[in-house]
Amino acid sequence: MITFVVPIVIGMLVLAGAVPAAAQSKNDLNTSVAASNTNDPAAERNNYTNNAQGEMRMWEQKLNDFNARVETGATEAQTNASKTLDSAWTETKTAWNQLVKVGLNVGTDGVTDWGSAKVSFQTASQKLAAAWKKVNPDDK
Secondary structure, three states, rough: OOHHHHHHHHHHHHHHHHHHHOOOOOOHHHHHHHHOOOOHHHHHHHHHHHHHHHHHHHHHHHHHHHHHHHHHOOHHHHHHHHHEEEEHHHHHHHHHHHHHHHHHOOOOOOHHHHHHHHHHHHHHHHHHHHHHHHHOOOOO
8 A cells, every 4th residue: 555655645746846836936936025024815825835845745755764664574553553644644635735726726716715725734734743753753
């Protein structure tokens, strides 16, 4: 199951990562930073999405490293922990995809849609962090 999930995760992250990066040029970066100081919803969404993208990359690397360790001589507890992490990761990816979708529709999706997508992503990220902490209590 793990070997099936990893290529899907990588593919989704590559696609999701390309969208926000392509949507913002270097010139727009200075504008969005200044705009965020003026409560510009588009800039706020863009900044949040970029930060969340970094978080998704960090989790992907942690989970890939963990799964590589677990595959070699995994105990039943480690296998169960891996399944829990896979489930939490899938939920987080789903929330991430919704966040990106809503973020791209700045002009058409309302504040409620953005707020809902943001809360879903934050909740899923917290579940993933909790599942990770159970398996890796010493990792920060």
